[in-house]
Amino acid sequence: MSIFPVPEPELDRLPAIFSERKTASGLSYDQLANRSGLTRGTLMNVAHGRYHGDLRTWLLLSKAWDVTLDELLAPVWEKRGEG
Numbered sequence: 001m002s003i004f005p006v007p008e009p010e011l012d013r014l015p016a017i018f019s020e021r022k023t024a025s026g027l028s029y030d031q032l033a034n035r036s037g038l039t040r041g042t043l044m045n046v047a048h049g050r051y052h053g054d055l056r057t058w059l060l061l062s063k064a065w066d067v068t069l070d071e072l073l074a075p076v077w078e079k080r081g082e083g
Helices: 011-025 029-036 040-047 055-064 069-077
Strands: none
Touching (some): 011 029, 011 040, 011 069, 029 055, 055 069
């Protein structure tokens, strides 16, 4: 067990994480909406940083992109200048 405090996640990275994964997947917003069960509007809001999403949002996205939640969200824990 660490005696150091847990760092704050860099939630402002979520739109970039979303955009990178969406681009890599080659899916349109409509295709991703169909695959994930999320609305196109929710996806657009996450992409543009208007909504960070909740746990359910990111779980559905990880399933749609066939990656683990850990893989998907790892960049929020990287210090600036890393990765």
